[in-house]
Amino acid sequence: xxxxxxxxxxxxxxxxxxxxxxxxxxxxxxxxxxxxxxxxxxxxxxxxxxxxxxxxxxxxxxxxxxxxxxxxxxxxxxxxxxxxxxxxxxxxxxxxxxxxxxxxxxxxxxxxxxxxxxxxxxxxxxxxxxxxxxxxxxxxxxxxxxxxxxxxxxxxxxxxxxxxxxxxxxxxxxxxxxxxxxxxxxxxxxxxxxxxxxxxxxxxxxxxxxxxxxxxxxxxxxxxxxxxxxxxxxxxxxxxxxxxxxxxxxxxxxxxxxxxxxxxxxxxxxxxxxxxxxxxxxxxxxxxxxxxxxxxxxxxxxxxxxxxxxxxxxxxxxxxxxxxxxxxxxxxxxxxxxxxxxxxxxxxxxxxxxxxxxxxxxxxxxxxxxxxxxxxxxxxxxxxxxxxxxxxxxxxxxxxxxx
Amino acid sequence: xxxxxxxxxxxxxxxxxxxxxxxxxxxxxxxxxxxxxxxxxxxxxxxxxxxxxxxxxxxxxxxxxxxxxxxxxxxxxxxxxxxxxxxxxxxxxxxxxxxxxxxxxxxxxxxxxxxxxxxxxxxxxxxxxxxxxxxxxxxxxxxxxxxxxxxxxxxxxxxxxxxxxxxxxxxxxxxxxxxxxxxxxxxxxxxxxxxxxxxxxxxxxxxxxxxxxxxxxxxxxxxxxxxxxxxxxxxxxxxxxxxxxxxxxxxxxxxxxxxxxxxxxxxxxxxxxxxxxxxxxxxxxxxxxxxxxxxxxxxxxxxxxxxxxxxxxxxxxxxxxxxxxxxxxxxxxxxxxxxxxxxxxxxxxxxxxxxxxxxxxxxxxxxxxxxxxxxxxxxxxxxxxxxxxxxxxxxxxxxxxxx
Numbered sequence: 001x002x003x004x005x006x007x008x009x010x011x012x013x014x015x016x017x018x019x020x021x022x023x024x025x026x027x028x029x030x031x032x033x034x035x036x037x038x039x040x041x042x043x044x045x046x047x048x049x050x051x052x053x054x055x056x057x058x059x060x061x062x063x064x065x066x067x068x069x070x071x072x073x074x075x076x077x078x079x080x081x082x083x084x085x086x087x088x089x090x091x092x093x094x095x096x097x098x099x100x101x102x103x104x105x106x107x108x109x110x111x112x113x114x115x116x117x118x119x120x121x122x123x124x125x126x127x128x129x130x131x132x133x134x135x136x137x138x139x140x141x142x143x144x145x146x147x148x149x150x151x152x153x154x155x156x157x158x159x160x161x162x163x164x165x166x167x168x169x170x171x172x173x174x175x176x177x178x179x180x181x182x183x184x185x186x187x188x189x190x191x192x193x194x195x196x197x198x199x200x201x202x203x204x205x206x207x208x209x210x211x212x213x214x215x216x217x218x219x220x221x222x223x224x225x226x227x228x229x230x231x232x233x234x235x236x237x238x239x240x241x242x243x244x245x246x247x248x249x250x251x252x253x254x255x256x257x258x259x260x261x262x263x264x265x266x267x268x269x270x271x272x273x274x275x276x277x278x279x280x281x282x283x284x285x286x287x288x289x290x291x292x293x294x295x296x297x298x299x300x301x302x303x304x305x306x307x308x309x310x311x312x313x314x315x316x317x318x319x320x321x322x323x324x325x326x327x328x329x330x331x332x333x334x335x336x337x338x339x340x341x342x343x344x345x346x347x348x349x350x351x352x353x354x355x356x357x358x359x360x361x362x363x364x365x366x367x368x369x370x371x372x373x374x375x376x377x378x379x380x381x382x383x384x385x386x387x388x389x390x391x392x393x394x395x396x397x398x399x400x401x402x403x
Numbered sequence: 404x405x406x407x408x409x410x411x412x413x414x415x416x417x418x419x420x421x422x423x424x425x426x427x428x429x430x431x432x433x434x435x436x437x438x439x440x441x442x443x444x445x446x447x448x449x450x451x452x453x454x455x456x457x458x459x460x461x462x463x464x465x466x467x468x469x470x471x472x473x474x475x476x477x478x479x480x481x482x483x484x485x486x487x488x489x490x491x492x493x494x495x496x497x498x499x500x501x502x503x504x505x506x507x508x509x510x511x512x513x514x515x516x517x518x519x520x521x522x523x524x525x526x527x528x529x530x531x532x533x534x535x536x537x538x539x540x541x542x543x544x545x546x547x548x549x550x551x552x553x554x555x556x557x558x559x560x561x562x563x564x565x566x567x568x569x570x571x572x573x574x575x576x577x578x579x580x581x582x583x584x585x586x587x588x589x590x591x592x593x594x595x596x597x598x599x600x601x602x603x604x605x606x607x608x609x610x611x612x613x614x615x616x617x618x619x620x621x622x623x624x625x626x627x628x629x630x631x632x633x634x635x636x637x638x639x640x641x642x643x644x645x646x647x648x649x650x651x652x653x654x655x656x657x658x659x660x661x662x663x664x665x666x667x668x669x670x671x672x673x674x675x676x677x678x679x680x681x682x683x684x685x686x687x688x689x690x691x692x693x694x695x696x697x698x699x700x701x702x703x704x705x706x707x708x709x710x711x712x713x714x715x716x717x718x719x720x721x722x723x724x725x726x727x728x729x730x731x732x733x734x735x736x737x738x739x740x741x742x743x744x745x746x747x748x749x750x751x752x753x754x755x756x757x758x759x760x761x762x763x764x765x766x767x768x769x770x771x772x773x774x775x776x777x778x779x780x781x782x783x784x785x786x787x788x789x790x791x792x793x794x795x796x797x798x799x800x801x802x803x804x805x806x
Binding site: 068160171197294300385395398399 | 411415443444447448453471472473474477478479480560563564565567568569570571572573574575576577600601603604672676691693694695696697698700701702703704705707784787788789790795797798799800801802804806
């Protein structure tokens, strides 16, 4: 028996289940693979013998899975020990053996690739023969050796759309105002950078875009706002949640030193809320902050069909290459051209991917750290194209999930 | 000359421009009406002679207007004086006369209907002969004498969709968690109630729904959570921003007494953030809060086509009735049946609409104030049906706005 095992790990995205569908469907139709199992809640759940037979999925769940946000199999944030002689490795491979696993696919980001790398290195030493494959997933777009990551295009499309819509909402009153939109991304500003696509014309809102790749200075920020008021009355500003001062201290941590709620706990506000209060105290204008929050990674009406197809494709490509005999790799994307957009699936050594972080290049950040370049727009545009059509029932998008 | 003047007022919605389009288009094709003007920033802007000729709209803006969020003409929060002998009234009617206005349409909520009422009453006394009409608009659904209001259906569809999506995101880890979603509505809980539609099955998340129509008790809330953990591990709770204790104090005000930022200002957090901290302090579980914020009233991919068509229809119906000779009314909806959904446009006396508020009836709130009834679901379902197709350019929804 040559069975296949699939797991999902780390924070969910709107298309991680499309990758699951891609692996599952490709594995099921491959004559080299017998049964397809899914580990529940990743490696952590599997260590407690939590898994399911994917052939038990109802027809409905199969149909809805591709456009269901979250992680159908459940997720975990479990880090395997650094020491490869830790008994957990032997325990895991014993469980693999018991299920006759010949193919293992782990869908996730940096930390999940660390898991794939460690399992690969363990089996190289111990002579195990499982094909171990990483399928990339992260809205942060921060994995190296791949042009971009599944999950990013849809999140970027949502961010661009939401910022454009919020801008219309923010411009209705004839009174100076600042609207601060806080976007996910602690260390990499890709998603915040995507807010540039909200502009219908070059000098539209958002007038200022701050990424975590540059140090954030409060006084410069206030000055940037004042200058921008010469151009327009209603300002929309996009900030990454990870913006920090020149000492590396997150802006959102500035407020936590002092605000304490009536349970005696520090009030953890995001940097958007902090900057809202800052602007209120410095400028006599209307201020609002909006935190896009988890909607960035789970909204399904703004799915990029390009992203959705590539997420599924990354899964299928991983299966095909594993059956070809490969192991210890991650499915990756190489861009061939922007117009027309063409992309090739490739494999990269998972050891070179894990624990690395790809941030926005310096030359793509302009105007003293308040804007992004045309080259970045060219990079982003193909990734948000195309509309997906989630399954609808009774007027709402309908999802697959384990009860 | 018999000219027409249109204004928008109050908070924007995703379909207030559909009503503008309806009035404008119907007025332009009516032989009884010559020119169609739009007041910029409502009554307040018009008093400063801010208006535009609607025939100057580009073909593009005409095509994009119907599905553009915000308020194309700009808005205001201007309350006309109670005393009808205030000189502002004479000034306004003088400006109407100068533009040969015979028809005036004001699109807005409670406060805007107050404006329509006052102008109507003023002209009754002073023998003016303008047809003055209110076109309803509010995501809050709190206007009386109409089955529902334009703007509510789309906001309700967004809330139901977002809660369903966030639920999938919130259920990926095998660990007890509470996700609190804060929804707009200070006094009326209609929009929060719409979160019930997020459930795919009857006992799905959101497990608890709290409306401002009932007093909110913190201890009971914690007990409700504890009981709910017997049913499932990941709890999603929806709360209206306007929930308050039995003394009428907003829950969001509980925190403001104590939290002060480093500018010396009170930190204004919403009730979601407050409850996040409360749960953290009382229960040993993972907690997150999400404030849906203005995305509730400006998201365009979740527009209900029913709502969109009715918003436009309310505008057209107002023009038709005004040309018929009516004045001092608001376009309204009477529901004829739920299945199939049939609705009739009617006119109601604007004096009986303004300054009133329609809240969720007591019999539609169940389970000791933590759930809503099937009758409410029946009421909501038709309002969220149908998909709109906003104008798309370069992969994103494209909007009409004044530069």
